[in-house]
Amino acid sequence: MSPLVKIRSERDQMSAVERRIADFILENAQLLRDYSSQQLANALGISQSSVVKFTQKLGFKGYPDLKYSVGEAIARADNGDTPQVAAASGGEGGGASAGNLWRRKSEAEEATRLINPPETLHAVADAIEQAGRAGKVFIIGLGEDDIHARGFALKLSLLGILTVHNFDTARMTANVSAASAGDVLLVFSEHGNHPALCKISRYFRERRGQVITVTRHTANPLRALADLSLVVSAHDELPYIQPLLYQSALQHLLDGVFVQLCEDHDDRHAQLLANLDRIQLMLEP
């Protein structure tokens, strides 16, 4: 995976100094070739050890390893971009941004996949499965987040998992008072700092329920409350592109959980088939 995508994806979680390093590398990747860790540190007015620690935190063996990887990424990009442009311009009018959109989405999806360990996905799927067997699944999201909340709730109900979906904090607060141990609350909140959602989550935990949050990959109050948290990485300078990336990456993440639910549990799968059949019948009588 491209180190640049990785840096980009973790940028939001970084400290100030780390973020400066990240930005410098992202903007001057080509310069890295001639920079030692010390020079990079000087350029930013920070200590050399910070640079090394930065690289290690990202999972590289050390500074030379990062440098080498960035070199590869640049080389690949130089080669990868040209055919892409050709394909896009050959494809359709206005296709430049269309092809580009697709590429950006892929990056966001990949970055998102990387920051959510498979164990977490498993754990989330398991928690939902358990709750579906012995309790209830509460789902909430506001605004655009409601779209995903709604879609996911629909899917869970197709699997025969009882879900309580709300898009209104007042009603959800009321509903949550019926929660008990073994239940799960799924909170969708891009920025994770909506006070009402935090309150609901806290209340839910007090009632011994398990809280799963889905937010951006930042340190946010909501996520801090979670038993399990799914995180999304998606960035773009263009304000009308970034939400598309966020939603696409989030959707991909949810799809992953859904697939796992289907594949890990044969009975869920069977239930899904039955429900799909039933719906089919309803649609064309």
Place this chain on the structure above:
Amino acid sequence: MSPLVKIRSERDQMSAVERRIADFILENAQLLRDYSSQQLANALGISQSSVVKFTQKLGFKGYPDLKYSVGEAIARADNGDTPQVAAASGGEGGGASAGNLWRRKSEAEEATRLINPPETLHAVADAIEQAGRAGKVFIIGLGEDDIHARGFALKLSLLGILTVHNFDTARMTANVSAASAGDVLLVFSEHGNHPALCKISRYFRERRGQVITVTRHTANPLRALADLSLVVSAHDELPYIQPLLYQSALQHLLDGVFVQLCEDHDDRHAQLLANLDRIQLMLEP
């Protein structure tokens, strides 16, 4: 020029030791990543200084410089066959299907892009833009289709386009009676054979409104009624995968329309920015 080509071209004029270094690098370029100059020397049973001298003779600044260049060359070369990524993501539990899901989605998105001519996308964007300027945009979808209807309606309203969204045929029927020329109806229906939606569309046409349908790429009654129709292609044998593909491809299609709306009309873009700002303010007071 590629360092590997350079090495090969000068190989014939090298001394014995140099030639052994050259051969080793040419045959094991990928191993170079993890070799220091000392390790390389050990592997060949020669001195480390010979390795350094070798690199300098070739015109590199030193060993790390050669190493970096070789890294670039490899990255450029194995453009296309990168089994590492697939293997890596396929490694973990459930990862196989995760990587596969991604591939299938891409295929569906591409297929969908291919069957929707850019003129149609343009026409749809234009129609919506017109309606937003001089009339109303009605949006309806049932069940899972409602998810997309809802999401798209939300986006349009961010662009300052007045939308009337319904997920209930009775209410929509009532609303549609307020339609007039210059209005647009956007109908989401995967299979396109819901009688009530057909009726609503017909009624809408009678009132001189423009009907845009979003359905599967099949001959279906709803699509037959459309002034403009967007179509989605997405197939999979697995019943729990196919809906994911459908939704993903559909979303991508809608995103394309949305981007076009943003990019073709600066004022819409400006409106979007203003609305995003306003929302931002509301979220964190």
Place this chain on the structure above:
DNA sequence: ATGCCGGTCAATAATTTATGCTTCAACGGA
């Protein structure tokens, strides 16, 4: 034969990278 020359190496200097330790500031709980 002998002096020159390119090639190699061991030793070592120079540079670069990695790590241990300290300080400081922010956060949360008593």
Place this chain on the structure above:
DNA sequence: TCCGTTGAAGCATAAATTATTGACCGGCAT
């Protein structure tokens, strides 16, 4: 509010990697 904890950042230094120096050796032309 105070205190203990935590984590980020820098400094000093150890470790490593890389580059250079100078000595040695064998071939070769003078």
